[in-house]
Amino acid sequence: MKAFVLFASVGVVSSAASAGVTSISCTSLKEWESAAELAGPSMVTVVDDLTGFAPGVYESLSGGSGWTSWTISAEGGVRAGASFIATSVPGPTLFFDFTGYASSQDGLRGIGGNFGFRDDYGNFQPGTILLILSSGESIFQTFNSETDFAGYWLIDPEVFITGMSVQPVYGSSLAGYSVSVDNLYFGGVPAPGALSLLGVAGICTSKRRR
Amino acid sequence: MKNLALATLSAVALAASANAGYVPDVISFTSLAAWQSAPSNPQLNLYPGSTAQFYTENFDGPSGVGAYSISGGAGWASWTATASSGVLGSSGTSIYAYSAGASLDFTFTEPFDMPLGGVRGIGGGFGFVDSVGNFVAGKIWLKLSTGDSIIKTITSPQSFVGFWVADPDQVITGIRVQPLGTGAASFSVNADTMYMGTVPAPGAIALLGAVGLVGSRRRRD
Numbered sequence: 001m002k003a004f005v006l007f008a009s010v011g012v013v014s015s016a017a018s019a020g021v022t023s024i025s026c027t028s029l030k031e032w033e034s035a036a037e038l039a040g041p042s043m044v045t046v047v048d049d050l051t052g053f054a055p056g057v058y059e060s061l062s063g064g065s066g067w068t069s070w071t072i073s074a075e076g077g078v079r080a081g082a083s084f085i086a087t088s089v090p091g092p093t094l095f096f097d098f099t100g101y102a103s104s105q106d107g108l109r110g111i112g113g114n115f116g117f118r119d120d121y122g123n124f125q126p127g128t129i130l131l132i133l134s135s136g137e138s139i140f141q142t143f144n145s146e147t148d149f150a151g152y153w154l155i156d157p158e159v160f161i162t163g164m165s166v167q168p169v170y171g172s173s174l175a176g177y178s179v180s181v182d183n184l185y186f187g188g189v190p191a192p193g194a195l196s197l198l199g200v201a202g203i204c205t206s207k208r209r210r
Numbered sequence: 211m212k213n214l215a216l217a218t219l220s221a222v223a224l225a226a227s228a229n230a231g232y233v234p235d236v237i238s239f240t241s242l243a244a245w246q247s248a249p250s251n252p253q254l255n256l257y258p259g260s261t262a263q264f265y266t267e268n269f270d271g272p273s274g275v276g277a278y279s280i281s282g283g284a285g286w287a288s289w290t291a292t293a294s295s296g297v298l299g300s301s302g303t304s305i306y307a308y309s310a311g312a313s314l315d316f317t318f319t320e321p322f323d324m325p326l327g328g329v330r331g332i333g334g335g336f337g338f339v340d341s342v343g344n345f346v347a348g349k350i351w352l353k354l355s356t357g358d359s360i361i362k363t364i365t366s367p368q369s370f371v372g373f374w375v376a377d378p379d380q381v382i383t384g385i386r387v388q389p390l391g392t393g394a395a396s397f398s399v400n401a402d403t404m405y406m407g408t409v410p411a412p413g414a415i416a417l418l419g420a421v422g423l424v425g426s427r428r429r430r431d
Contacts, residue, residue, distance in 0.1 A: 022356075022357030022358065023357065025238045025358070025361075026350075027362060031349070031362070031363060049320055085413045124421070128244070132232040132234045133232065136236070136326070137236060138237040138238070138376070139238045139239075140238070140239050140241075140254070141241075141247065165231020165232045166231070167231050169253050170253070199227070
C-alpha cells in the first residue's frame with residue numbers, strides 16, 4: 001500500500017463557519033478536501049491506494065501507520081484485488097478499524113473513500129451503500145463509477161473516528177456483487193513527529209519513482 | 211400551495227441484519243427517491259413497525275421582497291424561514307435570502323401535533339438564484355440542528371440533499387442553508403421545494419395504542 005500526503009490546511013475560517021456543526025458529510029473528493037479547513041486548523045489529508053497485496057482472500061488486511069493505520073475485515077474474509085479490497089463473497093458488510101493510532105492527539109478526524117461493488121473478475125459495478133461511522137454519522141449513496149466518493153469530517157475535537165462500516169444495500173440486480181473500496185482518504189492533525197515521518201516517507205517515495 | 215400528507219409508508223419490522231455494522235444516528239442522502247423510501251427500506255431498518263408521514267412544501271405563495279420571516283406548513287410540519295441578513299424574497303415558486311452571501315434558515319419549533327414526534331426527516335431542492343430568479347449552480351452547506359451537515363455542489367434544480375434522524379430520541383428543530391465558495395458572493399441561496407418527514411416516537415406509539423383502547427371501550431359502551 002502507498003500513502004501520500006495530500007495537503008495541510010491552515011484553517012482560518014473554521015471556528016465561526018462551523019459553529020454548532022459536529023460533522024460534515026461530502027459526496028465528492030474535491031469538496032471533502034476543501035472542507036478540511038472547516039474541520040480545524042493544521043488538518044492533514046493522506047491517501048492510501050490500498051495496493052501492494054497479493055491477490056487473494058484474507059481473513060483481514062491491515063496497512064497504514066500511526067494515525068492512518070487501518071484494518072479491513074468482513075464476515076467470510078476480504079479479497080485483495082489489483083487496486084481494491086472487497087468482501088470475499090457478496091453480502092457481508094466491510095468493516096474498517098482505525099484504532100491503531102498512538103495517542104489522542106493524532107486520532108482520525110476525517111475519512112473518505114472510493115467505494116462501490118466488484119464482480120468475480122474484479123470489475124467495478126455500480127451500487128448503493130450505507131456508510132456508517134463509529135460516531136453514528138451515516139451516508140446513503142449510490143456509486144456509479146470508480147471515482148465516486150463519500151467522506152466525512154468530524155468537527156468536535158473530542159471525538160475521533162475509530163471505525164467505519166460499509167454496508168451493501170442490494171437491489172434485485174446487485175445481489176451477486178461484493179462491496180469494495182479503492183482508495184482511503186484520511187484526515188487528522190498528526191503529532192509533529194508523525195508529520196515529519198510522513199514527510200520523509202513522501203520524499204522517499206518520490207525519489208524511488210524518479 | 212401546501213401538499214399535506216402526500217404519502218404514508220409503512221416501515222417493515224425486520225430483525226437487524228446479521229451483517230449490519232455500526233448503528234447510524236443521522237443518515238444523509240443525495241437522492242430524493244432514496245430519501246423517500248428510506249423509512250420503508252428493510253435494509254435501513256430505521257423505525258421498525260412505525261409509519262412515516264410526509265409533507266411537501268412548494269413555496270408557491272405570493273411573490274415579493276422585504277419579509278423578515280415567512281411561515282408555512284401545518285402541525286408537525288410547520289416552518290418559519292428567516293435569512294441571516296434579515297430580508298427574504300419570495301418568487302412564487304421558491305423563497306430565497308435576498309442578500310447574496312446570506313444564509314437561509316428554517317425552524318420547525320412551532321407546537322407540533324402530538325403524538326407525532328416532530329420533524330425527523332428533511333430534504334429539498336436548494337441552490338442559488340440570480341437577480342431575475344434563474345437557477346445558478348453553486349456549493350451549499352446544509353446544516354441540521356443536530357450538528358450534522360453536508361457540503362454539496364448543486365448542479366441542477368433537480369439536485370437533492372436530505373437527512374433522516376435515525377435516533378428516536380432526536381428531532382430536527384431547524385436547518386441552515388449556507389452558501390459556500392465563489393458563487394456565494396454573487397447569488398442568493400434559495401429553496402424551491404422542501405420535504406419533511408415524521409415518524410411517531412416509540413412513546414407516541416404506546417400512547418396511540420392506549421388512546422385506541424380507550425376509544426374502543428367508549429364505543430362499546
